[in-house]
Amino acid sequence: xxxxxxxxxxxxxxxxxxxxxxxxxxxxxxxxxxxxxxxxxxxxxxxxxxxxxxxxxxxxxxxxxxxxxxx
Numbered sequence: 260x261x262x263x264x265x266x267x268x269x270x271x272x273x274x275x276x277x278x279x280x281x282x283x284x285x286x287x288x289x290x291x292x293x294x295x296x297x298x299x300x301x302x303x304x305x306x307x308x309x310x311x312x313x314x315x316x317x318x319x320x321x322x323x324x325x326x327x328x329x330x
Contacts (some may be wrong), residue, residue: 305330
């Protein structure tokens with residue numbers, strides 16, 4: 260009987276699916292937790308001060324960069 264790749268291919272598909280689901284799960288978790296610390300002090304206090312300043316500056320300007328460093 261000739262080799263039939265169906266079982267090996269199905270196993271490969273299942274393994275890839277499992278690995279991709281782990282990656283997706285990790286990214287999903289990160290999407291919810293990313294930047295959450297900015298809602299709590301001390302980060303929140305800093306963002307409350309600097310966000311309005313940065314909004315009124317030209318992105319990438321020396322003054323903008325100076326404010327980022329101060330943050």
